[in-house]
Amino acid sequence: MASLAGLLRERGHAVTGSDQDVYPPMSTQLEAMGIRLRSPYAAENVPEDADLVVIGNALSRGNPEVEVALDRKQRMTSLPALLADEFLRGRTSIVVAGTHGKTTTTSLLACLLDRAGLDPSFLVGGVPVDFGTSYRLGQGEHFVVEGDEYDSAFFDKRPKFVHYLPDVAIVGNVEYDHADIYPDLEAVKTAFLRLLAVIPRRGLLMAGVESPVVRELLPRAPCRVETFAVGSEPAADWRAHDLRPGPEGVGFRLERHGSDLGEFHVALAGEHNVRNALSALAAAASVGVAPERLREALAGFRGVKRRLELRGEARGIRVYDDFAHHPTAVRETLRALRALPGGRLVAVFEPRSYTSRTRVFLGDFARAFGLADEVVIAAAFLPGKIPAHERLSEQELVAAVEKGGGKARFLPTVGEIVDALRRDLRPGDRVAILSNGGFGGIHQRLLDALSA
Secondary structure (H helix, E strand, O other): OOHHHHHHOOOOOOOOOOOOOOOOHHHHHHHHHEEEEEEEEEEOOOOOOOOOEEEEOOOOOHHHHHHHHHHOOOEEOOOOHHHHHHHHOEEEEEEEEEOOOHHHHHHHHHHHHHHHOOEEEEEOOOOOOOOOOEEOOOOOOEEEEEEOEEEEOEEEEEEHHHOOOOEEEEEOOOOOOOOOOOHHHHHHHHHHHHHHHOOOOEEEEEEEEEOOOHHHHHOOOOOEEEEEEOOOOOEEEEEEEEEEEEOOOEEEEEOOOOOOEEEEOOOOHHHHHHHHHHHHHHHHHHHOOHHHHHHHHHHOOOOOOOOOOOEEEEEEEEEEEEEEOOHHOOOOOOOHOOOOOOOEEEEOOOOOOOOOOOOOOOOHHHHOOOOEEEEEOOOOHHHHOOOOHHHHHHHHHHHHHHOOOOOEEEEHHHHHHHHHHHHHHHOOOOOEEEOOOOOHHHHHHHHHHHHO
């Protein structure tokens, strides 16, 4: 929503907005754009003379701003519908979808196209370091957009990405997620089939065939398909192999249709980021950029805030911030950090997304946290939002980690976590803080405590 606000502002529109909880990096981005932000929600926040009220998918009936807009019969729309009507029509739309890796891949693809001189527009659910903002309105024909499978608004329950008019769609992987709106994996598959259904015949699906569900969906694609994979199996049109991880990222060889395109390097840790880079390279090539031109651009990409971001170092202890809130993302983040030189790896996890606050992934989370030397589980965010019989028990998650041979403890508050880590950490340790929210500013509070 902050990204859309920025795009609309650049188009010359007057924009105001509201939110309940605001925190960096989006709060600082809105401030820098000069967009007035009101908090908390209140009916008086909605101007009576607003030409359009854009309602985010986090809001539902009962919200005072939703109710006043309905009472007045004001013109309402959703983020994806407005994005399509205002910005995507008339452009080449490249939609980056999948359960994991969307934000990094979208950011990387936008960066590659920009450095190739195509001046793309983009909208992404994070802040790419190379651009400093989560959106851009370029002069080129390409618009790169992060395609989320979450629903569009309380009055439009279709997945957001079906609005995005894809000429090229990347689907890197599909797993079960968003337990608040999808009852099972079959429902998630149906959402992605709806994305495939709106790709035109002349379009392209770029598919990550390491994902079993993606392979299952491919026969339903009504367009041309190209595939990508890391390693030797399964067979794929685009392949990254001979991975060489190091402290400055990962080197790999790039192959297209069996032809070796030489050495490439991504300055991000982890095999999952090689996979993200591979799909971005393939998509850039699909719109006419020679892969050889992208080698330097890829090596210079500096990542996305809150995606394995080094927030600081104090007393020789490095503190990382990561958005991971699904067990697969937790596993890949910890695996990437484990491959780097250093001492103990401590994971601090706040169950905050709806799915992570339920019991559905308890065993998967416990196995993922087995990659850490120690795990600290914080109190789940607003646990009362989850029905009692479905709710995650933090103590059970601690017990499951320990049953698998790991070390874990439950420390409910940020203050308790900071105090404990300040005492226990030693030089060389790495701390991975995993949350898809602000987590009470724990990153800086921990760095400040360690420095003191």
